[in-house]
Amino acid sequence: MSKIMLTRRKLLVTGAAGASSLVLGGCDTFDFLSQNDSAARAVLEKANDLTYHAQRLLIRNGALATEYSETEIRQGQRPNGSTDPQTNEYLTLKDNGFADYRLSVTGLVERPRNYSLSELRNMPSRTQITRHDCVEGWSCIAKWTGTPLSRILDEVGLKPNARFVVFHCYDKYDDNAGAVPYYESCDLVDARHPQTILAYGLNGESLPVANGAPIRVRIERALGYKQPKYVHTIELVDSFAHMGRGKGGFWEDLGYDWYAGI
Ligand SMILES: Nc1nc2c(c(=O)[nH]1)N[C@H]1C(S)=C(S)[C@@H](COP(=O)(O)O)O[C@H]1N2
Numbered sequence: 001m002s003k004i005m006l007t008r009r010k011l012l013v014t015g016a017a018g019a020s021s022l023v024l025g026g027c028d029t030f031d032f033l034s035q036n037d038s039a040a041r042a043v044l045e046k047a048n049d050l051t052y053h054a055q056r057l058l059i060r061n062g063a064l065a066t067e068y069s070e071t072e073i074r075q076g077q078r079p080n081g082s083t084d085p086q087t088n089e090y091l092t093l094k095d096n097g098f099a100d101y102r103l104s105v106t107g108l109v110e111r112p113r114n115y116s117l118s119e120l121r122n123m124p125s126r127t128q129i130t131r132h133d134c135v136e137g138w139s140c141i142a143k144w145t146g147t148p149l150s151r152i153l154d155e156v157g158l159k160p161n162a163r164f165v166v167f168h169c170y171d172k173y174d175d176n177a178g179a180v181p182y183y184e185s186c187d188l189v190d191a192r193h194p195q196t197i198l199a200y201g202l203n204g205e206s207l208p209v210a211n212g213a214p215i216r217v218r219i220e221r222a223l224g225y226k227q228p229k230y231v232h233t234i235e236l237v238d239s240f241a242h243m244g245r246g247k248g249g250f251w252e253d254l255g256y257d258w259y260a261g262i
Pocket residue numbers: 027077078079080081082133134135169170171173182210211212224225226227228229230
C-alpha cells in the first residue's frame with residue numbers, strides 16, 4: 001500500500017505540480033483559462049489526462065473514500081456556489097415542496113424513464129459520512145443519504161456505446177459570458193462506484209435548498225465542484241463535445257480538471 005501511495009504521489013506531483021496551483025486557485029473567476037488556445041489551458045489538460053490515467057491505473061476502481069463517524073461532523077454543510085436557484089422551473093417545483101419533481105434518465109439507455117422523489121426514496125439507500133473538499137480551500141464532513149446511482153443505471157440499462165454520465169442542473173451560474181446551466185459528468189467507473197449516490201438527505205434531514213434540493217449527486221472521490229446540486233436529468237453519452245464548451249462540466253469549461261480525483 002505505502003509503495004503504491006508513494007509512486008502515485010510522485011507521479012501526480014511531478015506531473016501536475018505546475019497545474020495544481022492554478023487548479024486550486026478557487027471557484028472564483030478564471031478569465032484567461034476560458035480561451036481555448038491559452039497555454040495555461042493546455043498545461044491543465046495534459047495534467048488532467050495524467051491524473052486520470054494515473055488514478056485509474058494505480059487505485060483500485062472500487063476503492064472507497066474515507067468514511068467518518070457522527071462525532072466528526074462539526075458543523076452543517078457549508079452552502080457554496082448556487083444556493084437558491086431562480087429559474088422559473090425550479091421556483092415552481094420548490095413552491096410545491098418538490099411534489100412534481102421528476103428525475104429523467106435519458107440518452108444512451110435502453111429504457112429511458114423518470115423517477116419521482118418518492119420512487120427514489122423507496123429504493124434501497126446508502127448513508128455515508130464523508131468529507132467534501134472545495135477548491136476554494138475549505139472542507140466539511142457531512143452525512144449523506146441517497147439512492148445508489150448504480151441501481152438506476154441497472155434499471156434503465158446502458159447501451160453499449162454509453163461512456164459518460166452527464167448531470168444537468170436547474171440552476172444557472174455566471175461563466176463570465178453570461179449565466180449558463182450548471183452541469184457535470186463522470187465516467188462509468190465513478191458512476192457505478194458504491195459511494196456514488198443521488199442524495200436526498202443531509203445530516204438526517206431532507207436535503208435543504210442551499211445544498212441542492214431535491215437531489216444532488218455525491219461522487220465521493222472527487223472535488224466539490226463534481227458534486228452537482230439541483231439535478232433534473234441524468235444523460236448517458238459517448239462524448240460531451242457537443243455540450244457547454246465541450247469539457248464535461250461548468251467549471252471544466254473554464255479550465256478546471258475534469259477528473260478532479262482526491
Ligand atoms: N448545480 C450546482 N452544483 C454545484 C455548484 C453549483 O454552483 N451549482 N457548486 C459546486 C461547488 S464549487 C461546491 S464546493 C459544492 C457545494 O455544495 P454545498 O453547497 O452542498 O456545500 O457544490 C458543487 N455543485
